[in-house]
Amino acid sequence: MSSVAREWREVPGRYNLKGTKCTNCGTIYFPRRDFCPKCRRAGIGKIEEYDICRTGEVYTFSIVHDAPAMCDMIKPYAVVMVKTDDGVMIAGQLVDVELDKVAIGMRVRAVMRKLSTDGDAGVIRYGYKFVPAE
Template identity: 40%
Template structure:
């Protein structure tokens, strides 16, 4: 079990909490300690930043040969999402026929179960994405 390792990143996974550099205003996910543009000037100037969770599909794939913890969910859609604030993030797209997923479609973040450490271990929750449609906001 790796409880602390997963727990440490809970806020980032639950709420797409990344960082913003107070100097250049660049936003980053996942969280960063130092801004890759401002380097040492950004030390101590990185602030928590919550991404809205809205974005567009940059690229996607339907995974048929899953990683073991997702064996019961195969096939599933994995995508790179361009968040509206400008950063990229990798995540699954759920709740649709995988065949309708396409580049440039709008998505929004949803809160889902990612994996669990066996039947008795802890459950890891985090963000996935869903195509925007009627009823979305």
């Protein structure tokens, strides 16, 4: 699953929703891109660090009952696609919520939680999950 180098490389995005923004066309990228596929050459040197807004609303969701090994202990659990208040789509889990209350349009915010453990002796992966905002 994870190499240490890759874990470190992706930590800023996963912990703090750090993305990038092309100042040439205004497109926000999450996960980060260092090259704008819309502007291509014109975007070179114009990509800036960007903090993705941590609040938004549920765009779509599902309650997962058939879980992979990493989530077997928490099933059933809610997964969501969240449209943040700056218009960026992010996929993740929605926790601290009653599963029958999850709905499209629900206000949520990102928090940092434990995602998974790479075996009994491996690294613990932390990252964002969403919780109800109100």
